Structure formats: structure tokens, C-alpha cells
Amino acid sequence: MGEYVVEMLNITKIFPGIKANDDITLQLKKGEVHALLGENGAGKSTLMSVLFGLYQPESGTIKINGETVKINNPNDANSLNIGMVHQHFKLVEVFSVLDNIILGVEPNTAGVLKRKEAREKIVALSKRYGLSVDPDALVEDISVGMQQRVEILKMLYKNNEILIFDEPTAVLTPQEIKELMDIMRGLTAEGKSILFITHKLNEIIEVADRCTVLRKGKYMGTVTVADTTKEELSRMMVGRDVHFTVEKKDIPLGKVVLQAENVTVASKRHKNNAVKNISFSVRAGEILCLAGIEGNGQSELVYALTGIEKVSSGKLTLNGTDITKASIRRRSRLGMSHIPEDRHKYGLILEYSLANNLVLQRYWEPEFQKSGFINEAKVLSYANKLIAQYDVRSGQGAHTIVRSMSGGNQQKAIIAREIDKHPELLVAIQPTRGLDIGAIEYIHAQLVAQRDSGKAVLLVSLELDEVMNVSDRILVMYEGEIVGEFNPRETTVEQIGLYMAGAKRDTPASGNKTETDSKKQRLE
Amino acid sequence: MIIFADIMNATIIFAIPLLVVALGGMFSERSGTINIALEGIMIVGALFSCLYLNSVSKSGWGADHPLLAMLFAILIAGFSGIIFSLFLALASVSLKADQTIGGTALNMFAPAFAIVLTWAIQGQGQTTIEIPTWVRITQQSLGLTPSATPNFMETFIFKNLFLTTPVVLLFLAITVFVIYKTRFGLRLRACGEHPQAADSVGINVYRLRYTGVGISGFLGGIGGLAFTIAAGSGFQSTVAGYGFFALAVMIFGNWKPVRIFGAALFFALFKVIGSYTGSISFLPRFEGVKSADYIYQMLPYIVTMIVLIFTSKKSRAPKAEGIPYDKGTR
Amino acid sequence: MMTKFKKIVQSPGFSSFLASVASIGIGLIFGYLILAVINPSMSLYGLGKILFAGASDAERISKVLYQAAPLLMTGLAVGFAFKTGLFNIGATGQYTMGAFFALYAGIILKMPWWAALLAAMVGGAIWGAIPGICKALFNVNEVITAIMFNWIGLFAVNLSLLNIPKILDKVSANRTVNLAVANKSAIIPKAGLDTLFGSSYMNISILITAGIAIVIYIVLNKTTFGYELKACGLNRNASIYAGINAKRNIILSMVISGGLAGIGGGIYYLSGTAQFLVVKSLLAMGFNGIPVALLATSNPVGTIFSSLFVSYIQVGGEAMQPQFSPEIINIIISVIIYLSAFSMLLKGLINRLLTRQNSKREKEMELKASSVIDDSKSIQPEAANANHSESEDVNK
Secondary structure, X not given: OOOEEEEEEEEEEEEOOEEEEEEEEEEEEOOOEEEEEOOOOOOHHHHHHHHOOXXXXXXXXXXXXXXXXXXXXXXXXXXXXXXXXXXXXXXXOOOEHHHHHHOOOOOEEOOEEOHHHHHHHHHHHHHHHOOOOOOOOEHHHOOHHHHHHHHHHHHHHOOOOEEEEEOHHHHOOHHHHHHHHHHHHHHHHOOOEEEEEEOOHHHHHHHOOEEEEEEOOEEEXXXXXXXXXXXXXXXXXXXXXXXXXXXXXXXXXXOEEEEEEEEEEEOOOOOOEEEEEEEEEEEOOOEEEEEOOOOOOHHHHHHHHHOOOOOOEEEEEEOOEEOOOOOHHHHHHOOEEEEOOOHHHHHOXXXXXXXXXXXXXXXXXXXXXXXXXXXXXXXXXXXXHHHHHHOOOOOOHHHOEHHHOOHHHHHHHHHHHHHOOOOOEEEEEOOOOOOXXXXXXXXXXXHHHHHHOOOEEEEEEOOHHHHHHHOOEEEEEEOOEEEEEXXXXXXXXXXXXXXXXXXXXXXXXXXXXXXXXOOOOOOO | OHHHHHHHXXXXXXXXXXXXXXXXXXXXXXXXXXXXXHHHHHHHHHHHHHHHHHHHHHHOHHHHOHHHHHHHHHHHHHHHHHHHHHHHHHHHHHOOOOHHHHHHHHHHHHHHHHHHHHHHHHOOOOOOEOOOHHHOOOOOOOOOOOOOOOOHHHHHHHOOOOOHHHHHHHHHHHHHHHHHHEHHHHHHHHHHHOHHHXXXXXXXXXXXXXXXXXXXXXXXXXXXXXXXXXXXXXXXXXXXXHHHHHHHXXXXXXXXXXXXXXXXXXXXXXXXXXXXXXXXOOOOOOOOXXXXXXXXXXXXXHHXXXXXXXXXXXXXXXXXXXXXXOOOOO | OHHHHHHHXXXXXXXXXXXXXXXXXXXXXXXXXXXXXXXHHHHHHHHHHHHHHHHOOHHHHHHHHHHHHHHHHHHHHHHHHHHOOOOOOOHHHXXXXXXXXXXXXXXXXXXXXXXXXXXXXXXXXXXXXXHHHHHHHHOOOHHHHHHHHHHHXXXXXXXXXXXXXXXXXXXXXXXXXXXXXXXXXHOOOOOOHHHXXXXXXXOOHHHHHHHHHHHXXXXXXXXXXXXXXXXXXXXXXXXXXXXXXXXXXXXXXXXHHHHHHHHHHHHHHOXXXXXXXXXXXXXXXXXXXXXXXXXXXXXXXXXHHHHHHHHHHHHHHHHOOOOOOOHHHHHHHHHHHHHHHOHHHHHHHHHHHHOOOOOHHHHHHHHHHHHOOOOOOOOOOOOOOOOOOOOHHHHO
């Protein structure tokens, strides 16, 4: 069939101990938008990395426009006009948009750069495809949506015809997602063919022509989107019926546990404040969720709450005690627990044993040490208790060096440690990031259990599904301010999206808005 | 008045080795490798080039072709530096070892090797490799006649002039051009800031990092020769910590070539100022303190520390430096 | 019995040990090659001296032990700093300061030896605090700070010595006066060991320092203080999250490290057989602490053995004169350091060779561990702990 522009036939890719792709076949028609659907660990990124030349398959064939090819590196992929926009942008922050686009394909005479030539081409391309950018802006200064456009321009500049997008909407607001969908339709209208990796069913329904589903490295099937439903897709994806909602008891609201009054926190990245004069409270028996696109002040607010950063002004009270200037340890003693955003950076000491990590917040208590000497037997028995109770799996039990544990079990260890303190307030940031469905369900159950037992939970999440299903009350943050408060049962994802994007707000805006305040993401 | 020309000339002579080594360090760090081994590289470059100068001096060829001999010496210094720096590159880039430890090993190896080699060639006890006098460019050697009483310009240029000075200044200009205006410079910088991005567009990060380290070897070796010439008493298997000074200069110059030049001049001035206490009235002489020149010897180090304390908070190092690049990490 | 033996052989600790032994072996071979190039006929003689001279007579054995003591201290200093995530290249400056404080206390203030040693510790501790403070408060690279202060320390001590006439020897005015003349009580006691070993060099310094090594081992591994220090070194962010005062701990560990190096200076110069010379170059004893620490992978007890080893080959090196320059020993030592820079690799290779019979499951665990990135950690001079957040994307 001459209509296939890409054929990946019987691809198998093995990593030590893992068969990431097991005899997978994928066929892309010219001018179509083809979605690649699967959970974490399904093998989607691996398959696309094979197509892009980053990995070599153990077996299988790749055909481009009917011809069998070997793709050994991104240069080969590029000469076959294949391009890829990665989930973590591959942009050099301190370079300009122009320099990022030409990197690797620089127009030059004997090595000396010819930027003017490139500039003209970029301006022409951006006009043609409706991708407006400023070629001289530094990447670190532009918004995430614009950065993605730079990545797209990179592909167009190299005359790529086959465009691969890896989870492109993870970092965008609902409005930006709509814009991206329009851009994709524009690209296919011009004859480009698009492959896009996702685990979001709405987007597939919205923009894809066909969809291939992978599960645990195996090929599940290809469907035409117009002929299928969300339920069928999700069943193919996980192999069982997925519960989209979380079971919660009806609990009476208790007293205020955390009170934040007029809290302002400075930003490390720019001159304005990251958190501007915010006030809110969390009560016993509720899960309050702070929603918003990453980069709107949630991280800074949480760091201020937990003591990792200072507040510039304002007051924080925990069960009546003023903790505004309290040390981290004091807050912990007063009943605050923190499940951090980045488990490797803050949550664990990877070279320590599991036991030593499990007592990270309590090693100084009289139970575990005497006159400065650690009671190793006590530490071990405590660790074993937690391991059994929370089903934390590892190679050598309490003596395992944490670095060798899987992400899900590392997160379970952190959760075990933080919840076992029976905290009055549990602060959880992105607790389920990067984990599979089983682990996600487990963690949600733990959060709900805390709430059901009359404690307070503050959840910060970027996953709208999680936000809607788990929380009792939602506060949306935009540019450092709270712009709206919602009851998840009485609102929709679209409504929240509007507030997240700043298109709507319930509270009057404060002063200074700058370019740099806009939604940003840490570039990887 | 002449005294100031004197001081400026001396400052430049000491700034040149700082400048060239700091530029070398910049190339290495901008490509992503911290080069702690600059001290060792300087020693190796100085060792081989001085041995060369010594031997062509003995044969007489050197005195007949001073400029040509110096040019060869510079090249030898550079190339021996490259070879030595490859050991650092091997450990840091290919084997992904700890860059500080690898550098420290090389820094220990170089002076020990220099002493052993000098001992083997010149015999026990002869630890200095003499530098011939004809390396100095005088007005006579260029065919000019000096004025009866020395004037400002003559003193400024000719008091101590060696081929290394204009060569290094040329390298400075080339560096500015290469880093900002060429494809190579763009790619090099990408490797030091975001190697994954560079790799994803098909750039060979390993090769570029090797090149960055190699260039630092080349410039560092030349710096060793320039230092030995400036110090004036022949090669004694040491460069007195200049390799680390150069790192401070690089940090103070925020990894930018022209600022590095300014920083080098700044530090060299403090090194030099101690010898002029007699001639300049406002420099304190510390009468009554024995061996007061130790105070002035401490001065450049103290000034370096003060400057670093004030500038380190805002420093903008290449983002991916010091982190070995592993293709597997995505 | 067999399984216990197997367990030991397959443990990571044993592989570390073998990796160190391999580094030493390669270093010695390299040294031999240099000897062979310089003077082929005498090369075996030279190698023989390196390998055996240290144990050849009582005098030499005593010298090995007596020189091992200060090396052990600087090795402990560097190793302690390593464990807490810092590279203390300033050990030589702290050592020099320690020596100065000890000599001043002994000669001018006429204090007894143990008080002078305490003074040495204080001197080293102060000098160690400086790079710690600069790093913690101003984010200045601790390697460069330490090097600058090595030189500042050298010049400051020289300046001070030359301006305190009473401290100097009457005859050779560039060295300190002999302690036997100035203040006998400042000399470290021999406790009969000199007659036992048959050499006037021998004193209790090696015993004192070995005792200190054991104390340091206990502190690092059995106390909450050690737990906190290591946490700061391994992951500064996580230690802040755990409520540990990271800034204070960085300074504290540099203070302790400096204090240890300072004691080393005191130990050496209070022996009664060494006089402090005013020189223009940095004292080697401080730098030699680095290979001592690396060979023992910073384990305080292991450092006892590595310091004995380095001292042993140094005595051998001295004995090679006049045919060969003793600097060859430094060449061997630098090769050993270079090899330890990729000890991880060596260790992994050796471990894999020894554990070929591993079950499939264990092998998968091991490979998974080595494929999880980011081995080189905080021993990088430049600022920010640039640890990217590891997402689970590896297996998508």
C-alpha cells in the first residue's frame, strides 16, 4: 500500500531486564494525525526513539515511503525528514530562538555563521504556519507555549515531513492545547504526517485520525478514532475498566488546621514576587487542591509553607501556632508532613539505606538515639514495620540502597514515612508524577484515608483528573495569586482551565505583570 | 612617570599567562568539563618548551634564530599540553570519572615528573632549567635603535617583551571570534549548557568535549611557558599556583573572553605591585617588619578571595559543566 | 563456610578493596617503567628499594611508623571532608597552621605536648573553617578558596616565624629551634617505644593517631551527627528538607577536617626530631593525604592502613637516592590517585567478574541500579547541585 509514509514492522527493543517493545507494528499514512496511546511504561517513547534513531531495535524493519532504511542516529532520521519534539524540550536556555533553531544545521561559510540567512528563512516559515516567535528572544525568557513553537520550527526549518510529538500537551493550558491542535491540522493540510504520543483520551478524540494502543510493550491494536469511544480506548490501554472516580466518605469539616494570611514570597528567577498576597485555609477532614500550570507560584508557596524558603511578608499558622519564622524541624514537630515534588532531589538520600531514609524525619527523637548515638536495632525494627504496613518493595529489605528501588516504591517509602508521623497537615506535591496506575490508585487511597481520619491534606497537582477526583475543594493559582475557588462536583475541567490560563478570574488582579511571569516550566 | 610604564609592562607580562590559561579553562568549561588540571598542564608545557629552548641555545641555532626558536617553543608547549590534557579528557569524558580527582592526580604527576626528568637529564641537584637570554625581544633585535634616555612608550613595550605576548593577544581575538561567530563555538557552548539538546540534533558531544579539553591543554601549555618567562629565573618544576589563579580569573571574568582579559590584568597588577614599594611613595613599606615582602606575596591571593566572595553569588557557570555526559540519560 | 566466604568475596566492600589493590599494583608497575627508562641497569635496585627498604631495619621501620602518623591525620582530614561531600584540598594549609600553633605553644608559651597538640587542632580548625564559610555563605568554590589559603597560610606562617626571634634556631635562622633545647615537655613522649623499636624516631604518635581514626569512624557511622554530615554531603537539598542545618554542617565538617590536619602538623613537629623550615613551597604532607584517603575510600579505619602504605613507599623512595630522584614516589602516588578517579568503574568490573554465578533476578537489580544515572555527585566545585529530577521516562 503506497499510502504509508512510515512503517515500523515487528519492532522489538530490549533493555537490560525489560522488553520495552515486543513485536510492535505501526503504520503512518501520509497527511494523517496518528496517536500512540499507552500508560507509563507501555513503550511509546521507546518506539518513537527507535524511529528517531536514538535507539537501535533488536529486530524488526523500518520503511520510509516504502523503502527499508536503517536509522542509526538523529542525523539519519533527519536526512529521512523525520523530526521530534521531546517531552522535555531540548533547547539551550541561554541561546536565542534563532540559535536554537539552527543548532546542528547552521548556515555557514567555512565555519563562520551566517545568521542573516537563517533569520529570513525562519520568519518566512513562521508566517506560513502561523507560529509567531521572536528570533532574537532568549529561550529562558519566553513562555512554554512559545518554546514548543520553537521546537516545531526546528523541525520545519529542517524540512521534516514526518513529525513526532512526545506528550506535547503536558505543559500547556487548555487554550494552548487548542492552539496546538489547530497548528497540527495546519501542518497536515500542508502534507506533513504527524505521530503523537499521549495518554490523554480527550486529545485523541479531538485531533487524531487513527490511534495505535500499546500496553506493557505489546501491540494492542489500531483503531480509527471516529469509530471508537473513550471507554474502548481506555480498556485497550489498561486492560480493565478504569475507575475514573475515587471513593470518599462524607466527613464533617473540622477546625482550621493551616491558615495562610497575606503571604508573599519572592521569586528566584525574576524581580516580581512568585506568590502575591495569598490568603487561604485548610480544614481538618478536607483535601484542598492547589491547581494551576506549573510555574505560577505553587512551588514557591509550598516551599514557604514547609519552611524550605522564607516568606517576604504574611503569616502562617498551624493549629493556632504561628509558624511563619519556624524552622523546618519545628514545623515537622508541630505536625506538618511534606511529600515533596522531586523525590530524588528532596525526598530521599539515594545512597542511604531504606531504613536510614525511613527515619530521615525522626532520627533525632529519643526513640532512635541516645546521647547522639543511633540505636540501630530500633531504627531497623521501625523500618521493617513500615515496609510491611505500606508494602514497600525492594531488593534487600531495610538494608537496600534506595537508589536501586523503583520509582513507585521510592515514593511509597516517602509516603510511609510522612504519613506514619500522623501529621495534622499533609502537604503533597505531585505525589503521583511518573507512576503507573496501580501506584497512583494506592497513593490516592492513602491521601483519602488521611482525610477520612480527620486530618487536613493540601494537595498540589498538575493532573486535572487527579485534581477533580481526589479533592474536596480546589483553588486555582495564576501568576502567584488565587484566582478562583471551586467545588469539583459543581464545575468542569474546561472552567478550571480558563482560570488556569488567566482568561478568567474571580478576584481583582494585583499590579505588575511581566513577560517573565507567564507560565514557565523548568527545561530539562 | 617611567615607573608607570614599567609597572604596566610588568603587569602585562604577568597577565599574559593568566589570560591564556584562563581562556583555555573557559574552552574546557564551556564544553562541559571542569579543568582542575591547568596547573599540571602549565608545568608540562613549560617543561618541554624550556628543555627545547635550552637545547637549541646550547647548539647555538637558537641565538641565530631567536624568533623562530621561540615560535617552535610555543608550539611545543602547546602540543605537550594537549597530550597531557587528553588524560583528563579520557577520565572525565569517556570514563565519566570524578573530574576534580582526575585533575588533582595530574597536578601531582606533573611537577614530580618534571623533577624526575630534569634530574635525569641534568643530573642530581640541577633542578632549574635555564632559559636563554635571547628569548627576550629587544629593540636591537628588531633593528631599531633605543633612545639615549628611555621614554614612556619604549619602556612600556620593550622593558620585557617576548613573543608570547603578541601571540596570546592574537589568541584572545581569535577566541572572541570563534566562540560567538562560528559554528564550532555555537556547538561547543551547547555541549556545556545542554548536552542532550546538542546530542538530539546530531552533534557529537564526546568529540566536542574532547576538543574543548584539548584546546585548554594547548593554551594551558603555552601559559606555562609564558609564566616561566615572566618569572624570570628559569623553570623550577612549579608554577606557584597560577593554574588555580587562572580558574579564579575565569570565574571572575564570568566565562567571557574580554572580561577574562580585564580580570587577568587586575590580578597581575596585584602580583606585581610588591616589587615597587621602594619606588612608589604611597605603597606602604612596613618598616620594622622583617621579610615584609611576604605581605606583598600574599596580596594577590587575598585580593582574589575578596573578589570571589563578592562575585560568586551571581556567577553564571555553564549549566552542564562538571556533569559527565551519559547518552543513556534522557 | 563456603557461602560465607562467597558472601565476603562478592560484597561491594571486597571489590573496593581489590580495586584499591589493583590501583596500587598498576601504580607500582608504572613507577618501575620510569625507573627502567631512566637507568635500566639500576631499575630493579630501585624497585627493590621501594618495595623493601621500609622494612629493612629498625630505623627505617620506625621512620615508616613515625611518618605514617601525620599522613594518617591528613588522610583522615581529606577523607572526612569527602564523606561529607567536600574536597579539602586545603589540608596542607591547615597542616602548616597546626604546626605553627603547636610550635608557638610549645616554644614560646612553654606548654606541654598535649596542650600544644590541642593548639595545633585549633589552628587547623580555624584554617579549615575559612573555605567552609566561604562556600556556605558566599557560594565560593571551596577548592579555589582552599588553594588560595594554602598559600596565604604559608606566607603568613613564614612572616610570623621570621618576626618572632625566640622561636628560631640561633644558628640556622630559617628553622625553628630544637624542642629539646627550648621546652622538653613539648616533645611527644616515647613511652619506651624507642628502646622497643631500637630507634630514637619512635614515639606514641602512631598510637594517638590510630585512636583518633577509630573515634572518627564511630562518629561518622554511629552517631546522629555523622548521619547528618553524610546526609549533607550526599544530598544537600534532602538534608535541608529533613530539617538539618546544611550551612552549619558544611562549616562544621570543614572545621573538623581542618582540625584533623592541624593535629597532623602538631604530631610531626612536636616529635623532637623535626624542625620547621621556612620554605617557599607548600608542604607535601597535606597533599599526600589525598591518595591516603582515596585508597581507603575515605573509611577512617582503612585510612590507617593506606597511610602506612604511603609512608612505607616514601621511605623506600628516600632510600633510592642518589641513583634516582625520590619524586618518583609522587609519580606513583599520582597514578594511584588517577586510577581511583574511576574506581567506580574498576569496582563494578571486579564485582561483576566475581559474581558471575549470580541469579538472574539479582543481576537485573544490579543492572537497573547502574542504569539509574548520576554517579558523580557533590564533589563538583561549581555551584548548584544540578541534579535533574529523574523521571521514570527510561521505560516508556
